[in-house]
Amino acid sequence: MNRKQRRAQDTKSTPLKSAEDIPLARPDFTRPTTKTLYEIAAERQAELNAKAGKPDTNSGGIKPENVVHLKIGKDGQIEPQSPSPNDTTTPESASAVPETPWLDAILLATSLSAVHFTLEVLTVHQYAQDLHFPPIIRHTIFVAWPTLIAIIALFHGLLFPASFTRTIPAQILLLRQIVYVAIANIAGCYLINVTNDKGYYAVMKSAPGIGTIWVWSVLELGLFGALAGVVGPGIYAWWNDYGIF
Template structure:
């Protein structure tokens, strides 16, 4: 075995002491060769994945750009690239997660509208408010609106109807016709019961009918919504009803 020199013995002895460890900066010069992203870009793997995603979107009846991250142009300086990276740190929301969050947001608003209409109707007839009953009715309305909204609403990332397999144009026409019929029937029937039925029937039926009417009008395009409201107004005038 080769004997250690006095200098090597001194270095070995000092290595056991933390204060004798030499400090050195890490290598920040960057990769010496190509990275995995550069290899993938050279072989057009990202373009193939985007083309595959577009093909799946066409088969599912979704917009072609759904789920595809658009490439950004290279920034002119490093400061801009750092700020852009900070803005894009958040993960993209999947179509299903977006559908669920959108449904919860809208349905909570509709349940709040049901709660408000219920309170207003009872105040109109000078009935003592039973808050547990009013809250329970609003929760029931929330439970009814969630599946309806989840399946019928035109969600931004996934606008298709889940119960209908057809081209997007046909689905949009079916959706508009469905909400047009719902809006017209709910509006005319609400006008009818408020002018002919007793206060008990009005208190029970007016809040859900009012929510259906408002939601249907919001879901329709402008031409369909105006036509539906015009039919309800013509019905009220033809029957001689008042508001």
Template sequence: MAEEEKPRNRKERRAAAKESGKPVEAPTKMPKMKMTTPDYDARPAKGTTLLDIYEEKKDLLSKGQPFDDKYADGLPRGESGNILDVGLGDNEPIGPFGNAVFWSVCLAMLHFTLDVLTYNQYAQDIIWPAIFKRSGTILPILFLAIYIMKSELAYKLGILRQVLFLGVAIAAGCYLIHAGNAYGYFAVMKQAPPLGTLWVYSVIELDLWFAVASLAFNAGFMLWNGYTVF
């Protein structure tokens, strides 16, 4: 009869001891790692902890010494105080190329819709191949323009970028209103879709108060000249 196998681990040893009624034998070898209680009062010889920094800043604030003004912007900074690269906010996930693809497709669809609406307004038979061709032609133009205006260089212009879009929004809106009231149906059918698309995109890119100012200017232009919307 083969000799019974010895328990291989603690679980098996405990199970065997429970079955036999004998207590588990004490270990015959001391562990290599020394078992001691950590010294909670000991402090690191070098460097500081986050708690140390917190206490230091808290002490400065209690003495009326606030943080430097350069930290008031709330931007993430490294240990040296330099601003970390956080991209361009809402534009960061997809970048200029992704924004250009998204907006050019959306605006091409808007151009297509405006083209169809002008045909319906003047009760003309819709020529679908011509509409698709015009929308396909304007798509790469929109992509290039949007890619440029969504680039990091364009955003560095700051207020100048907003002024540029403000001028385009006012010019496109006023000319579209004038064309719709003064020109014949054929001219309106040709000019309304691209002008309307340019107008809408320019207003979208404007900050709130710039957008309100552009729309107010367009409304004033319409009332001053006695034009109507329909």
């Protein structure tokens, strides 16, 4: 009898005093005889289906359509709850809401304000006007930047209740994309018309703002949606024989 066997035999008669007194043995990898939580949940689901008069089609596992929705009432009792028929949100629409929406809106408005500042400087310089940067900077900070934040917050749903912005329905997302396409085409066509047919004063007053709105709407559409935002201005320029250069 070796040392391990003697130690294992001694532990049967004497109580364990330290970790060295525990006999060494391989773990038991055989299937447990008791029911697992998954099997208990499957049996419970089968019981609920039987009470509701539904056939037991959950032999291969718990299916999402067989999940019973419950809620806690005012008196603390558990009550059944059916999913809302008007709930048409999708995982894609829920994940489309960023974690820091206001910070994203401020950063986007800041970038677009830089675009507005650049366009205003270019339009003033185009017509040989004296460049006075203080009024341009004031107009960008106190007019363009707050206006862009308000527009972006409105279209991103930040001015609505939090329950609405938490999960945006798919219909609202589609309608918003259609509005972006319309704004991009209208702003692009109007920008081409102003820069080609209007006087220098109208260009200096309108081109920076309209150009910034056009850039913003194209950015919101994404890569493939941006193509729909430039089709209208392209056709408008071709129809009126506006040259590129």
